[in-house]
């Protein structure tokens with residue numbers, strides 16, 4: 001079969017079965033989009049972990065005059081207590097660095113973080129207590145700090161950012177799981193639709209197939225146009241999914257989230273490019289396998 | 302060229318055998334009619350030669366090859382040595398005369414050079430010169446059957462199988478078609494034609510194999526055919 005003849009056959013095939021081909025394209029697109037979202041959510045989680053684990057801190061909030069904590073009945077923390085705490089912290093081998101944050105600094109940081117929010121106006125200096133910010137060698141060693149400093153004189157409360165982050169990562173994991181499961185269902189739908197489409201296409205071309213068999217065309221020749229048509233539809237679907245994914249990350253995710261939440265630790269265009277080969281290889285394998293099996297079952301000699 | 306040895310064919314839901322212990326031999330270059338009433342097994346014989354069906358018992362040999370032992374993947378190559386035409390022509394309605402004939406060569410991977418060379422001369426040979434660009438629906442029945450014959454012989458097969466090729470045609474046109482088959486036969490192609498058209502059989506005086514209920518009831522070298530009254 002000459003390439004030109006093959007192309008003609010494929011083109012007539014696609015034209016004759018256009019609505020089915022379009023549905024294969026669309027279903028493939030949706031399934032690959034969902035799969036891409038799932039993978040990207042995971043990439044996002046990994047990126048954030050890397051970013052945050054370098055910065056994760058344990059905050060030891062100190063007592064104020066108005067503090068209601070049982071440990072703070074004797075009033076605000078004294079300079080002496082602070083010095084003792086600092087010395088004890090620095091003595092711990094798990095501790096990498098300790099920063100002290102005064103009430104003024106805490107206020108400034110809050111104002112900066114929530115500059116776009118009405119919350120910023122409701123806070124005064126002193127509302128956020130002074131604290132020690134402890135950076136650990138290994139963020140998961142949080143328990144050591146808690147057991148040592150919980151209830152120590154002058155300590156109101158200990159907060160671990162890692163615990164908050166972990167909850168966040170659990171949510172991302174669920175999002176990934178959910179979208180990958182949905183993607184799996186859509187992939188199943190795509191496979192079934194491809195099989196139906198091929199059967200319909202073969203039925204539409206039963207005359208041609210009959211003649212090809214009669215004149216001794218090989219099975220390969222008879223089946224190749226169907227396989228290529230399916231691959232074309234699937235790759236087109238993956239291409240659209242890729243475009244959609246790119247737009248989602250580039251225009252929606254990056255543009256908006258960049259401003260609202262953080263300006264680092266976000267996935268970007270290159271991460272979309274990284275999942276693309278997987279998507280394309282996936283649909284090609286899927287299309288070739290599905291069409292081969294369908295034709296093998298449906299087009300016996 | 303073609304040999305049936307004790308061939309029995311029973312269709313999956315058939316009540317009686319379509320062919321019942323048939324033995325016969327057709328030599329290279331022969332022109333043989335297979336006659337008999339409807340349902341006597343004529344088409345089944347041709348389908349066995351084409352390996353569209355396989356025998357339940359007995360052996361079908363084509364050019365020395367036992368079709369029952371031919372592996373699936375070798376069937377296409379075997380079919381390239383045969384041509385076949387039918388009562389209903391089986392042309393592709395969207396393709397022109399030229400494209401219909403060329404299609405048979407394209408799908409077995411012939412080069413476009415070969416196609417450009419052989420298709421016009423084959424169309425000329427079957428008497429369709431100048432009609433290349435017509436579509437099947439713009440042709441008479443006889444002309445459509447000529448296209449089908451051109452498609453069947455364009456790859457120069459050893460054997461041409463014709464299953465009631467004149468079944469849809471007027472007597473005069475039918476004779477033209479059979480004359481064309483004779484001409485093809487003279488170039489060395491073995492021809493088997495199933496028919497129940499007695500006037501053609503009697504005009505040509507060729508070998509006649511008569512089937513009845515799946516059995517060979519007569520095999521005459523220069524035979525005639527007198528259909529039994531129903």
Ligand SMILES: Nc1ncnc2c1ncn2[C@@H]1O[C@H](COP(=O)(O)OP(=O)(O)O)[C@@H](O)[C@H]1O
Nearest residue numbers: 312314315319338339340341342343344345346
């Ligand atoms: N595909 C089939 N399935 C079941 N029975 C069939 C099939 N084709 C033919 N037959 C039966 O086999 C017998 C021979 O049929 P056929 O070879 O078509 O006869 P002819 O061509 O002489 O009319 C008939 O009884 C017919 O009903």
Ligand SMILES: [Mg+2]
Nearest residue numbers: 343344345464
């Ligand atoms: Mg018949």
